[in-house]
Amino acid sequence: MTDGGGGPRIGVLGSYGGRNLGDEAILTGLLADLRQLRPDARIVVFSRYPDHTRRTHPTVEAVPWEGVSRADSGTVLDRLDLLILGGGGILYDREARRYLRVVLAAQERGLPVVTWAVGVGPLNEALDCAMVRETLAEAVQVTVRDEESRQVLEEAGVRTPITVTGDPAFLLEPEPFDAALLREEGVPAGRRLVGMSVREPGRAAERLDVDGYHRLLAQVGDFLVHRLDAYVLFVPMERDDIRHSHGVLSHMTAAERGRILHGDYSPQQVFGLMPHFDIAVGMRLHFLIFAALSGIPFLPLPYAGKVFDLAQRLGVPALKGVAREVEGPLLAEVDRLWDERDARAEAVTPRVRTVCEQAQGTARAMQPLLRGLRMRTPVGIAR
Template sequence: MKDNARIAILHHTGGGNLGDDAIIDVVIGNIRRRQPGADIVVFSMNPDDTTRRHGVTAFPLRRHCWSIGYKSAKNPEIASGGPYRVGEMRNLLLRIPRSLLLELRFLAKSYRRLKTCEMLVVSGGGQLTERGGPWSFPYALFTWTLLAKIAGVRCLFLNVGAGPLNHSLSRFFAKRALLAADYVSFRDRQSQSLAVSVGFRRESHVYPDNVFSLTVEAPADEDQRPSRIVGIAPMPFPFSDLLTPPDDPQSIQAEFIEKLADFSSQVAALSYRLQLFGSDVGADPKEIEHLRTILSSRHAISLPACEPVSSVDELLSRIGAMDYVVTCRFHGVVFSLLLNKPVLAISHHPKVAELMRTLGLSRYCVDMQNFDSETLFEKFLSLVSESDNVRQRMSASLTGFRSQLATQFDDLFPPLAQAAVRRLVASAGTEAVAVGQERQ
């Protein structure tokens, strides 16, 4: 690879999930530490937000973009209006050909951009998912890996997560995307096994989630705090991950928040301070406010309005001021581990339970769909009593994860001096072979 190679990162980010933004930060940082001259661009769902947060050139990943909150946003590069009137666009015979034409134009522009790169890195844990249906994530990855293949651009799947992939078309797209890649690694064994089940049987690797290599500042001395703080992070119930959506999702979400409020009131009764927070600035604030309202109206616990964080650094700073963390999100667990905060996980997806199992903390994990507040409180009491052992286990896990990730990034993006040595050795080997052939 050239010292000033252009490397593209592809990630479905831009809706407000700070775990996704942390992944972008980590991948960019790891590449630049090893190859300072690399020109990095990002294909994302919200290019303006990606450029603002990460200081890189960003382009649309799909024809339809996002705004914060995962709301559909207009792609400024796609022309609207034209010779078609609104009434005509309601006609299916006109709408389908026009959509197809716009998609082909978008793919052609994306190909021209990708052609200028030497590598396409598909990063992010939840890329191999069918959230939004087969024509969302699965189709997008299929088209981008196909474009990379045609353009002769090396394609890497870097520590991605997989699932759910329930639809046959989603599984087809995922399989073809993986088969078109030059290197594939997953962030857990479950994702690797799912890939095998859809037909991907080539060599692949398992490495920890990329965010485990994020550099963080040590939190303030906990012994200086007047009282212990328990951070609680609710989230919307992930109905999009279910094969069959429920008939009454609102009541399920309300029941979840009520159980979390019951648990929180028990924690507060032990003189712990409660602090509500979220790691998705687009999706979590509504549920945080819902929980705060229930705590006030039903449990007489008054908490100040939660100021949403806007960056990974702000989120880490807030978690750093906590003593214990109760979270639903995968990267909520990861951030807690980075800061060595004993964590209690409410698993909304198998990936969360698998992460807690890998950490040896399965006893501190409950399922979001069927937990009860009493069980959650009992697990919290156990977490508190075993907090020293939990911290030691978390610290050891983090050390191992960081070592694995450092090795992987060194192999995939060798530092310039190391790359030069490799080229020298390869060149010397070639010359030796040539001399041997001449002598024969």
């Protein structure tokens, strides 16, 4: 390992490795908290793409966990003093079991496990619910990032005390996104600019009908172009979002006013892009978080409970139009967003401060454990 000295060895297990900018934002915030609490810690990140994690976080060790044998995972777990599960939305049907197999292997070795502002749901599959109950019953500390996640865990039968904190991405600091980069992306100077975020259907968004929501969001894009005389910049938060951005553009009558961000940017740079927008309309949770942190008026297009929870926390209207293909109410809400943009931005600001304070609560909850963490004797090694 390259960081820390002789301090405790902490593993971090989540959906990391560069495929999703939101997950990378979570990891960045989580690592900052860990280094503040235990600067001597040696950190091991279980990553889907270890090479990417090593490049972006050179002070940690990155190891694979997908497609890795139980014995090889055990070799890494035997070196750890604590395993952190999370953050981010990883405990949902058919995905939770994959992460929790690693957690079970850790607990079999007597390794303490905590969850770090984890996101939960939808969670209905019997196997996933059973594994969640079994592993979290033995967890030292359970923190979730929103009230929705706590409710899902309670409905799954988890009896361990659950602390609601906030997404680690609320702790991120932006990096500058120069206007010249926008020119390189084909966005002309001196024009109003709307940020838009779309996502792919999948296990986390199973209710989305691809062609239906592409057509619906194309109408939103056209409305914004004509209503504001604006350009629309689609911001992919993971690679497959590019394809779906093209799908929306293909249905827009004003497609010449649409652009898709193609550069390879860090979460901090995408955060720094937000002040260039006049308003933002989006599906991806962390796109919306970055807009909120930047004081940009935004409209969530919810597809899952985590987006509704964000809207509730920040007092922002959120319609179910994306899943239900309801055009009229959605366009009316977009129109209202523009008319009330200044008042909405002002109203959201104090709520954002509150949520940022809640996000700091994860580190506060973990502080006694982390400050008192000592190196344990690895399995199979006598004292």
